[in-house]
Amino acid sequence: MDRDRFHVWPSCSGAIVVVDACSARSFARHAHDEFGVGLMTGGAQRSASGRGPVEAVRGNLITVNPAELHDGTPIGPARSWSMLYLPQDIVCAVVADLEEGRRSTRELHAPVVDDPRLARLFMATRQAALHPRGGPAFEERLLLLLAGLFDMGQQRAAPDRRLSQVRERIDDAPARPHGLTELAALAGLSRWQTVRAFARLTGLTPHAYVIQRRLETARTLIRRGSTLADAATEAGFADQSHMHRIFVARHGYTPGAYAGAFRPFRAISFKNAATRSR
Numbered sequence: 001m002d003r004d005r006f007h008v009w010p011s012c013s014g015a016i017v018v019v020d021a022c023s024a025r026s027f028a029r030h031a032h033d034e035f036g037v038g039l040m041t042g043g044a045q046r047s048a049s050g051r052g053p054v055e056a057v058r059g060n061l062i063t064v065n066p067a068e069l070h071d072g073t074p075i076g077p078a079r080s081w082s083m084l085y086l087p088q089d090i091v092c093a094v095v096a097d098l099e100e101g102r103r104s105t106r107e108l109h110a111p112v113v114d115d116p117r118l119a120r121l122f123m124a125t126r127q128a129a130l131h132p133r134g135g136p137a138f139e140e141r142l143l144l145l146l147a148g149l150f151d152m153g154q155q156r157a158a159p160d161r162r163l164s165q166v167r168e169r170i171d172d173a174p175a176r177p178h179g180l181t182e183l184a185a186l187a188g189l190s191r192w193q194t195v196r197a198f199a200r201l202t203g204l205t206p207h208a209y210v211i212q213r214r215l216e217t218a219r220t221l222i223r224r225g226s227t228l229a230d231a232a233t234e235a236g237f238a239d240q241s242h243m244h245r246i247f248v249a250r251h252g253y254t255p256g257a258y259a260g261a262f263r264p265f266r267a268i269s270f271k272n273a274a275t276r277s278r
């Protein structure tokens with residue numbers, strides 16, 4: 001483990017900052033203006049916070065509220081972590097959405113959270129925050145992450161019937177952009193209700209459903225003989241490499257291998273057509 005390494009990246013919007021660090025340093029007490037949510041990726045640390053002294057080990061989530069004094073020292077030679085620093089207005093907007101307008105401010109109560117599901121969700125949220133086109137995916141993942149950290153996961157789900165228009169909108173035009181705010185307005189629900197109820201209805205969040213429908217569209221186009229680049233564009237992927245990554249992640253083989261499997265069938269079909277024309 002490197003003893004001192006810090007990488008700082010702004011998100012694609014510039015509002016959220018991602019910090020990946022590995023350090024043997026002990027930090028003096030300090031505070032941030034933003035909410036901080038992070039993941040211990042190696043080693044362990046001991047810290048004091050406004051919520052009491054804590055210890056965090058690899059796999060634990062760590063949190064800090066705005067203006068909360070905290071410090072940190074490694075347990076052992078060094079530790080590593082990844083943080084998302086979230087402006088207060090973004091978190092307040094999410095909380096207002098989660099609580100359907102009843103409350104817009106709230107504190108994160110647990111300075112350390114041991115939850116593998118939320119740890120995986122944190123990494124997915126971090127990845128989406130850094131992706132140039134990660135808007136819809138980031139918005140969904142941040143909602144789910146903060147809902148888990150604020151312990152709001154048991155909120156009442158919206159009726160399935162209110163999500164039928166959302167699914168139809170995506171099915172009719174999977175290649176076009178489908179922002180979560182737009183889909184929630186169509187359903188007459190909050191963003192949080194939309195994500196939860198849509199997942200209950202389909203097994204996928206709205207963004208994941210869009211990606212699945214785009215993948216199905218691309219597979220159909222490839223079977224019909226489209227080039228991989230054309231299939232990616234027509235299906236709504238950012239580019240061919242984006243389609244390639246999604247395709248392999250879902251199926252385990254490449255779009256090129258899929259296209260190659262169908263070439264003989266297209267050749268036979270063409271030959272039969274030519275035979276019938278004589």
